[in-house]
Amino acid sequence: xxxxxxxxxxxxxxxxxxxxxxxxxxxxxxxxxxxxxxxxxxxxxxxxxxxxxxxxxxxxxxxxxxxxxxxxxxxxxxxxxxxxxxxxxxxxxxxxxxxxxxxxxxxxxxxxxxxxxxxxxxxxxxxxxxxxxxxxxxxxxxxxxxxxxxxxxxxxxxxxxxxxxxxxxxxxxxxxxxxxxxxxxxxxxxxxxxxxxxxxxxxxxxxxxxxxxxxxxxxxxxxxxxxxxxxxxxxxxxxxxxxxxxxxxxxxxxxxxxxxxxxxxxxxxxxxxxxxxxxxxxxxxxxxxxxxxxxxxxxxxxxxxxxxxxxxxxxxxxxxxxxxxxxxxxxx
Amino acid sequence: xxxxxxxxxxxxxxxxxxxxxxxxxxxxxxxxxxxxxxxxxxxxxxxxxxxxxxxxxxxxxxxxxxxxxxxxxxxxxxxxxxxxxxxxxxxxxxxxxxxxxxxxxxxxxxxxxxxxxxxxxxxxxxxxxxxxxxxxxxxxxxxxxxxxxxxxxxxxxxxxxxxxxxxxxxxxxxxxxxxxxxxxxxxxxxxxxxxxxxxxxxxxxxxxxxxxxxxxxxxxxxxxxxxxxxxxxxxxxxxxxxxxxxxxxxxxxxxxxxxxxxxxxxxxxxxxxxxxxxxxxxxxxxxxxxxxxxxxxxxxxxxxxxxxxxxxxxxxxxxxxxxxxxxxxxxxxxxxxxxxxxxxxxxxxxxxxxxxxxxxxxxxxxxxxxxxxxxxxxxx
Amino acid sequence: xxxxxxxxxxxxxxxxxxxxxxxxxxxxxxxxxxxxxxxxxxxxxxxxxxxxxxxxxxxxxxxxxxxxxxxxxxxxxxxxxxxxxxxxxxxxxxxxxxxxxxxxxxxxxxxxxxxxxxxxxxxxxxxxxxxxxxxxxxxxxxxxxxxxxxxxxxxxxxxxxxxxxxxxxxxxxxxxxxxxxxxxxxxxxxxxxxxxxxxxxxxxxxxxxxxxxxxxxxxxxxxxxxxxxxxxxxxxxxxxxxxxxxxxxxxxxxxxxxxxxxxxxxxxxxxxxxxxxxxxxxxxx
Numbered sequence: 003x004x005x006x007x008x009x010x011x012x013x014x015x016x017x018x019x020x021x022x023x024x025x026x027x028x029x030x031x032x033x034x035x036x037x038x039x040x041x042x043x044x045x046x047x048x049x050x051x052x053x054x055x056x057x058x059x060x061x062x063x064x065x066x067x068x069x070x071x072x073x074x075x076x077x078x079x080x081x082x083x084x085x086x087x088x089x090x091x092x093x094x095x096x097x098x099x100x101x102x103x104x105x106x107x108x109x110x111x112x113x114x115x116x117x118x119x120x121x122x123x124x125x126x127x128x129x130x131x132x133x134x135x136x137x138x139x140x141x142x143x144x145x146x147x148x149x150x151x152x153x154x155x156x157x158x159x160x161x162x163x164x165x166x167x168x169x170x171x172x173x174x175x176x177x178x179x180x181x182x183x184x185x186x187x188x189x190x191x192x193x194x195x196x197x198x199x200x201x202x203x204x205x206x207x208x209x210x211x212x213x214x215x216x217x218x219x220x221x222x223x224x225x226x227x228x229x230x231x232x233x234x235x236x237x238x239x240x241x242x243x244x245x246x247x248x249x250x251x252x253x254x255x256x257x258x259x260x261x262x263x264x265x266x267x268x269x270x271x272x273x274x275x276x277x278x279x280x281x282x283x284x285x286x287x288x289x290x291x292x293x294x295x296x297x298x299x300x301x302x303x304x305x306x307x308x309x310x311x312x313x314x315x316x317x318x319x320x321x322x323x324x325x326x327x328x329x330x331x332x333x334x
Numbered sequence: 335x336x337x338x339x340x341x342x343x344x345x346x347x348x349x350x351x352x353x354x355x356x357x358x359x360x361x362x363x364x365x366x367x368x369x370x371x372x373x374x375x376x377x378x379x380x381x382x383x384x385x386x387x388x389x390x391x392x393x394x395x396x397x398x399x400x401x402x403x404x405x406x407x408x409x410x411x412x413x414x415x416x417x418x419x420x421x422x423x424x425x426x427x428x429x430x431x432x433x434x435x436x437x438x439x440x441x442x443x444x445x446x447x448x449x450x451x452x453x454x455x456x457x458x459x460x461x462x463x464x465x466x467x468x469x470x471x472x473x474x475x476x477x478x479x480x481x482x483x484x485x486x487x488x489x490x491x492x493x494x495x496x497x498x499x500x501x502x503x504x505x506x507x508x509x510x511x512x513x514x515x516x517x518x519x520x521x522x523x524x525x526x527x528x529x530x531x532x533x534x535x536x537x538x539x540x541x542x543x544x545x546x547x548x549x550x551x552x553x554x555x556x557x558x559x560x561x562x563x564x565x566x567x568x569x570x571x572x573x574x575x576x577x578x579x580x581x582x583x584x585x586x587x588x589x590x591x592x593x594x595x596x597x598x599x600x601x602x603x604x605x606x607x608x609x610x611x612x613x614x615x616x617x618x619x620x621x622x623x624x625x626x627x628x629x630x631x632x633x634x635x636x637x638x639x640x641x642x643x644x645x646x647x648x649x650x651x652x653x654x655x656x657x658x659x660x661x662x663x664x665x666x667x668x669x670x671x672x673x674x675x676x677x678x679x680x681x682x683x684x685x686x687x688x689x690x691x692x693x694x695x696x697x698x699x700x701x702x703x704x705x706x707x708x709x710x711x712x713x714x
Numbered sequence: 715x716x717x718x719x720x721x722x723x724x725x726x727x728x729x730x731x732x733x734x735x736x737x738x739x740x741x742x743x744x745x746x747x748x749x750x751x752x753x754x755x756x757x758x759x760x761x762x763x764x765x766x767x768x769x770x771x772x773x774x775x776x777x778x779x780x781x782x783x784x785x786x787x788x789x790x791x792x793x794x795x796x797x798x799x800x801x802x803x804x805x806x807x808x809x810x811x812x813x814x815x816x817x818x819x820x821x822x823x824x825x826x827x828x829x830x831x832x833x834x835x836x837x838x839x840x841x842x843x844x845x846x847x848x849x850x851x852x853x854x855x856x857x858x859x860x861x862x863x864x865x866x867x868x869x870x871x872x873x874x875x876x877x878x879x880x881x882x883x884x885x886x887x888x889x890x891x892x893x894x895x896x897x898x899x900x901x902x903x904x905x906x907x908x909x910x911x912x913x914x915x916x917x918x919x920x921x922x923x924x925x926x927x928x929x930x931x932x933x934x935x936x937x938x939x940x941x942x943x944x945x946x947x948x949x950x951x952x953x954x955x956x957x958x959x960x961x962x963x964x965x966x967x968x969x970x971x972x973x974x975x976x977x978x979x980x981x982x983x984x985x986x987x988x989x990x991x992x993x994x995x996x997x998x999x
Contacts, residue, residue, distance in 0.1 A: 048794055048797075048798065049794075049798050049802065049805065049811075051791065051794060052791045052792070052794050052795040052798070052861065052865070053798075053807070053811055055791055055857075055858070055861070056795075056811070056814040056815070056858070056861070057814070058833075059830065059833065059854060059855070059857075059858040060814050060817070060818060060858055061810075061814060062833060063826075063829030063830050063832060063833040064829055066829065066832045066833050066836050067825075067828060067829045067832055070832055133724075133727075133728055133731065134728075136720070136721060136724030136725070136728075137724055137725055137728040139721065140721040140722070140724060140725040141725070143721070150970075150974060151970075152725075154966070154967075154970050155729060155732075155733075156732070157966075158962075158963065158966055159732050159733070159736065161911075161915050161962050161966055162736070162955075162958060162959050162962050162963070163918070163919050163936070163939075163955065163958055164919050164921075165919070165921055165936050165939055165940060165943075166739070166939070166951070166954075166955040166958065166959075167735065167736065169739075169939070169943050169951060169955070170735035170736060170738065170739040170955070171735055172943070173738065173739070173742060173952075174735060174738060178752075180738060210731065210732070210735070213728075213731075213732065263820065264819075264820060267820035267821075267822070268820055268821075268822055268823070270822060271821075271822020271823065271824050271825060272822070273823065273824050273922055274921060274922065274940070277944075278943065278944070288822060288823075288824045291824045291825075291828065292824060292922075295828060295926075296925075301832070304828060305828065305832065308824070308825045308828050308829070311822065311824075311825060312825060315822070318820075319817055319820060319821070322816065322819075322820055323812070323813055323816045323817070326816050326866075327812065327816075403881075403885055404884075404885075405881055405884075405885075424884075425881070425884040425885050426884050426885070426886075426887045426888055426889050426890075427887075428885075430885070431885055431886065432881075432882070432885045434878040434881070434882055435878070436876050436878050438876060438878040438879045438881065438882035439879075439882075440879060440882075440883070440897055440901075441879075441901060442900045442901055451883065451886050451888075452886030452887050455886055455887035455888045455892075456887055483983075485980050485983055485984055485987070486983040486984070486986070486987050487987050488987045488988050489988070491987070499882075499886070500885075500886075503886065503887070
């Protein structure tokens with residue numbers, strides 16, 4: 003049996019040159035033209051989906067964090083006081099509580115944690131740059147046939163689990179770990195070094211985990227660098243090292259900045275690395291936030307810590323966005 | 335294209351006041367923010383023309399072309415194609431196809447699929463589609479490469495695929511954005527003639543954008559010279575070359591010598607201009623009326639000038655100077671002559687005989703002469 | 715030559731730094747002893763125990779499911795977002811939009827995690843959804859930050875793509891939506907695959923955000939690993955790490971080999987096409 007039998011309506015619509023059909027198409031076409039003229043072309047709709055998603059799940063949450071940072075902790079579910087309340091349906095009561103922020107200023111633990119996070123992130127970023135720049139330069143100037151393989155080797159660890167890579171260092175840096183065993187067997191040291199659970203271990207961990215983020219933008223700028231610039235410099239009597247300092251380095255500055263921000267910003271708020279590799283006195287703000295939230299269950303203070311951390315990071319994040327935007331423009 | 339569409343087009347339809355323009359650009363302006371890319375341009379293009387928009391980079395020619403295609407909307411004014419206002423018609427509904435400067439071939443499709451793409455959008459049935467694709471590929475002599483992908487083609491082959499792809503829908507108007515710019519010099523010259531032949535075969539109206547004045551001169555029926563969003567002159571290649579209306583056009587198209595001067599006599603059959611540069615009066619036989627006392631420029635093409643060592647014995651259209659530079663180009667030689675006023679004049683003369691001993695050499699004192707019809711008076 | 719010697723040393727040191735820990739991890743996963751750092755002989759004992767560990771296996775299953783859903787949604791949203799940024803020019807709210815795309819790339823995870831949790835709690839109070847937290851909330855959180863990564867990949871691919879290819883399709887009569895599906899998508903498909911894989915890995919890898927937005931009974935693999943690592947080094951984790959590394963490495967290397975072979979073939983085609991007119995093989999001159 004043909005499917006037509008079930009669909010009398012569809013039948014009429016496809017076979018009969020029904021009078022409804024033509025005006026409908028004409029109307030549709032007219033609407034299309036109108037939209038085209040207004041410059042809409044369906045793009046408003048297209049933009050709306052990711053736009054609304056990101057508004058709801060990225061931007062609105064920050065407003066809520068701000069709101070809750072201004073409320074009081076309660077032993078309840080959820081454990082904070084409401085900011086707005088309708089009192090007997092008469093008027094809106096707004097209770098703003100700056101206590102959480104005052105508390106952050108009061109207890110020197112927080113100030114120390116913020117400063118320490120900045121210090122650790124800064125030193126780790128420098129370490130990444132020191133190790134990453136020569137590597138990026140070496141890859142960018144390597145034989146093109148080798149380049150993609152070398153680059154792949156940089157990216158490969160990034161695809162394997164971050165947590166596992168940090169974990170690998172525990173076995174190496176432990177009191178009776180592989181590094182200490184090796185050094186003792188070589189006779190270089192008598193007593194095992196206490197590297198794990200110290201700031202040094204955190205530096206190693208961050209540098210190790212974030213190195214690809216430094217190398218990739220560096221490589222991108224160095225690879226685009228016109229090699230004939232260096233030849234021109236040599237031709238004009240400039241020695242290789244001087245040429246590097248006066249030509250390569252300044253021209254790779256955007257890459258240096260992008261890589262540094264890509265390492266620095268997330269490193270400031272890093273939690274896993276100081277938790278697994280750092281010692282009890284390795285204060286980092288990510289760890290403090292985590293503990294306020296999970297151990298003390300003080301959501302308002304955790305929110306205040308997050309807002310304060312964001313304030314620290316606003317300038318570097320905006321710098322990163324500016325760089326990113328300029329890079330996209332330049333590629334146009 | 336099976337029956338070559340040799341429509342008997344009039345030779346110069348723009349001369350006929352009864353001929354309806356095929357494309358009418360009516361007061362079109364395009365602004366990007368504060369920048370005016372196209373400034374109040376009106377011009378008519380007739381059926382079967384190969385029309386060139388000529389100008390330097392940033393003159394607005396590409397923007398005008400993109401408005402014809404529908405990628406940009408005019409800020410003001412209207413475009414009519416075959417009598418239909420195009421303002422509200424999006425590019426995918428216009429009877430217009432474009433050949434892009436970068437060719438814009440779809441990298442993931444074969445030559446055949448690329449050429450057939452436009453027909454598939456119109457839901458042309460399979461057998462007809464294949465027939466028309468084959469025909470178009472035959473036209474550009476690429477029938478044997480239809481299973482290749484764009485990256486397996488040379489630059490010239492890619493250009494032909496792009497041409498076939500834009501012709502296969504038989505558009506009312508074919509737009510070509512710098513069609514030959516990506517080819518090397520030798521291929522470019524061959525392709526110029528081939529493109530003109532194809533245009534005559536298919537009878538489609540072509541509008542071409544180019545920055546290359548030689549290309550515009552050899553290929554087109556008429557040229558619109560553009561500068562800074564303005565239409566500076568419109569005419570046949572010969573008109574534009576022989577009668578430039580402004581200094582810009584005179585200098586943009588070919589080489590020219592310009593002498594500044596004062597109109598001292600304005601008769602029905604000639605004007606006389608007194609020039610400090612040449613030291614003699616300039617006689618121009620065919621100029622329109624220019625009031626006495628106007629400051630004007632006289633343009634003389636280098637190939638219309640002659641050099642002699644002996645005084646020519648005329649009072650007008652003559653200049654005296656010394657030879658500064660000589661460039662031997664094989665078929666002709668270029669002489670740069672410094673006049674007593676300091677003006678440098680460029681003269682080209684064909685090397686009709688085998689030159690072993692050049693009669694005129696560096697530092698010679700020479701006379702430059704030119705006929706009465708050679709000069710053009712420019713007031714702008 | 716001293717300079718290239720220095721570069722070579724830097725490169726060798728850098729790769730050693732990146733790979734020695736991973737290699738040691740793999741080697742010690744075959745260690746007989748429970749004490750991870752003391753070698754007592756080859757054994758595959760810990761792989762056997764891993765297979766018995768129901769908690770880890772179910773966490774791995776959950777993580778894989780979340781990662782697959784995340785990657786798929788993130789590619790859909792991220793493609794649209796990347797297209798918007800690369801092709802739609804200026805529109806109202808573009809600055810905010812591009813800000814919301816780039817900020818998640820560097821935002822510390824603790825902040826993202828906390829803010830999303832607070833959002834979910836507030837939403838539940840307000841509209842009763844999502845009821846509690848678990849796989850759904852983790853997936854939403856992962857889609858949000860993975861979308862940003864995909865958008866950046868797609869955007870940079872599109873910026874590098876000649877826009878006139880899309881205009882040519884419009885010019886030949888294809889409507890914008892059709893152009894997108896028939897021309898743009900196939901051309902950028904390698905970027906989409908890369909984006910999907912990246913989103914998948916990011917989701918599979920995330921500990922911090924998942925910890926904030928998960929509920930009881932929905933522990934992802936990183937959460938399980940983290941809690942067992944916090945108790946000390948366990949050889950089972952080494953075995954699991956080795957499994958993950960082997961899978962990822964095989965996948966990436968295969969993809970790399972296919973891609974470079976493809977690229978080499980394209981290059982050879984191109985040389986052939988430029989060398990010999992009309993497709994005759996290039997003759998040596």
